[in-house]
Amino acid sequence: MPRSLTPEEKNVLAVLSDPPEQLQLDQLAQRASMQDERAGLLRAIDSLRIRGFVKFIPLKDNNALVDAANITILPSGLKFVEEAEPPNSASTATSATSRGQTKLRTAIVINILIASPSDVSEERDVATGVIYSWNAAHFESTGIMLNPIRWETHSFPASGDRPQAIINKQIVDRGDLLVGIFGYRLGTPTGEAQSGTIEEIERFRKTGKQVALYFSTAPVPRDVDREQLRALEEYQEERKKDTLYSTFDSPEELRRHLTQHLPKIVSEVHTKLRETGELEGLQEEIQKIESKSEQKLSQITNETTDQVPLADLLSELEDDLACTEAPQLGVAYRRPYNNVWKANRNKFKLPEPLRAELTRVYRKIDSWSDVVESGLNPNLGSMELMQIVVALKSELPTVIKQLSEIIAKNNPPSVWSRL
Numbered sequence: 001m002p003r004s005l006t007p008e009e010k011n012v013l014a015v016l017s018d019p020p021e022q023l024q025l026d027q028l029a030q031r032a033s034m035q036d037e038r039a040g041l042l043r044a045i046d047s048l049r050i051r052g053f054v055k056f057i058p059l060k061d062n063n064a065l066v067d068a069a070n071i072t073i074l075p076s077g078l079k080f081v082e083e084a085e086p087p088n089s090a091s092t093a094t095s096a097t098s099r100g101q102t103k104l105r106t107a108i109v110i111n112i113l114i115a116s117p118s119d120v121s122e123e124r125d126v127a128t129g130v131i132y133s134w135n136a137a138h139f140e141s142t143g144i145m146l147n148p149i150r151w152e153t154h155s156f157p158a159s160g161d162r163p164q165a166i167i168n169k170q171i172v173d174r175g176d177l178l179v180g181i182f183g184y185r186l187g188t189p190t191g192e193a194q195s196g197t198i199e200e201i202e203r204f205r206k207t208g209k210q211v212a213l214y215f216s217t218a219p220v221p222r223d224v225d226r227e228q229l230r231a232l233e234e235y236q237e238e239r240k241k242d243t244l245y246s247t248f249d250s251p252e253e254l255r256r257h258l259t260q261h262l263p264k265i266v267s268e269v270h271t272k273l274r275e276t277g278e279l280e281g282l283q284e285e286i287q288k289i290e291s292k293s294e295q296k297l298s299q300i301t302n303e304t305t306d307q308v309p310l311a312d313l314l315s316e317l318e319d320d321l322a323c324t325e326a327p328q329l330g331v332a333y334r335r336p337y338n339n340v341w342k343a344n345r346n347k348f349k350l351p352e353p354l355r356a357e358l359t360r361v362y363r364k365i366d367s368w369s370d371v372v373e374s375g376l377n378p379n380l381g382s383m384e385l386m387q388i389v390v391a392l393k394s395e396l397p398t399v400i401k402q403l404s405e406i407i408a409k410n411n412p413p414s415v416w417s418r419l
Contacts, residue, residue: 007259008034008044011136013053016073017081024335025068026319033132036255045071053077069335107145110269113175114150115200117187120216124150126251127179130258134266144266149175164190164199172200177210177269181254184216184224186231194231210269212261213245214254310348314403316340317396320365324393335372336365354402361399364388 005013015031016023023031025041034041042065048054054077059067073081114127131148139145154171161169180201187195193202204211215236220229239245246261248254320336341362350358371385 006044006047007133007137008037008040009048011133012041012044012048013073013077013081014136014140016054016071017078020073020078022070022072025071026323026334028071032136033129036126036129036252042066042068048077051076053080067334107139107143108270108273109145109147110176110266110273111147111149111174113172113178113200113204114148114181115178115197116181117183117185117195117197119185120181120183122251123181123183123214123216123248123254126255127181127258130255130262133259134262138263144270146262146266162191164192164196167196168200168203172203175204175209176273177212177265178204179258180211180213182213182215182232182236183218184220184232185228186235187228194235198235208272210265210272211243212265213239213243214257215245215247217247217249310403310407312340313344313348314400314407317361317400317403320392321396321400324389324396336368338362338365338369341365350406354399354406357395357399357402361392361395364392364395368392 011032011034012028015028025038025045028045029035029038029041032041045054045056045068046058046065049056049058052074054071054073056071057069058065059069112131114124116124128148128150131146134146149171151167151171155167156170158166158170160166178201180197182197187197190196190199193199201211201213215232236245246257248257316337316339323334323336341358345359345362348355368385368388371388
């Protein structure tokens with residue numbers, strides 16, 4: 001009897017099947033939220049290849065898989081995904097039964113507040129990635145969608161109260177569970193608590209909501225603020241009296257802990273929601289939403305038809321700049337991205353000098369893509385490609401800076417600084 005798929009393998013199949021398309025490894029890693037798990041991603045797709053669920057062009061070094069191109073799900077993989085979806089899941093669908101027809105899905109959304117001082121930004125990103133990976137692997141079977149809430153993405157400028165009180169109203173009180181992460185700082189006092197993070201945690205604890213705390217045990221930097229470190233150690237010692245928390249020595253260990261703990265935490269939160277009656281009346285609410293959806297979507301479409309976010313173009317250029325980094329000997333350059341530019345170049349409202357520069361830059365990116373598509377390894381003698389990549393490595397920062405300034409001018413960033 002064949003073994004069951006790992007969560008990573010299920011995650012990969014879910015991404016490749018919705019909708020089915022051919023992806024490169026970097027694209028797959030981004031959509032599966034596995035950018036920092038390249039080795040695990042390679043193992044997953046290689047295992048799926050052996051199972052006959054996917055196909056791809058393998059790139060090996062000393063017989064080990066180091067990259068993969070043109071990753072595509074096979075009919076057997078699609079069949080597995082379809083059969084894995086339970087017939088009575090929390091998702092609801094239209095009467096369409098044939099593949100290719102749109103399904104209307106509804107979900108139980110659980111808001112997860114990621115709370116921390118400002119010194120653990122990488123760990124905050126890790127937590128967000130784990131949440132998205134959980135969604136990819138488990139939404140279809142549970143009908144539960146986890147929504148990561150962070151002050152830097154969900155708060156907005158407002159006045160009339162102290163900053164943390166405003167944040168509490170905007171995002172903290174919307175949370176169903178809190179993931180608290182600490183490194184070497186406790187944070188800045190708010191007037192009501194030792195720090196904004198502590199105020200958020202205590203606000204959750206007082207209402208009986210789920211709180212999961214993680215403390216770093218990594219070596220302390222020499223330039224650390226000793227007062228902050230001492231305050232954090234005292235708070236951690238205090239929590240031993242009433243809290244079962246976890247520790248981690250690296251972002252990767254935090255990822256492993258969260259991946260292991262999240263299913264149990266979500267199960268407890270879901271049980272509490274059912275016990276408190278929070279899930280009652282959902283069917284009536286769904287019907288109200290559906291009755292308004294067509295009108296609202298039409299309004300949104302009319303408002304945004306001619307508005308293509310420049311942020312997508314900026315992200316594509318930043319990814320291409322990352323691709324220009326010199327690879328190790330024997331490893332081919334990654335294929336650059338040009339989809340956003342190709343699909344929307346006539347819609348962007350840009351100053352003519354910048355548009356001309358972007359057009360010139362993307363001609364080089366297209367040439368680069370053509371060479372990589374041919375399968376030629378640039379480290380084995382492609383002088384033409386080496387010259388293109390070196391030129392782009394010098395030119396891309398300039399256009400990225402100009403585009404960033406335009407975006408900042410049109411969309412001023414929030415003035416909040418983390419407490």
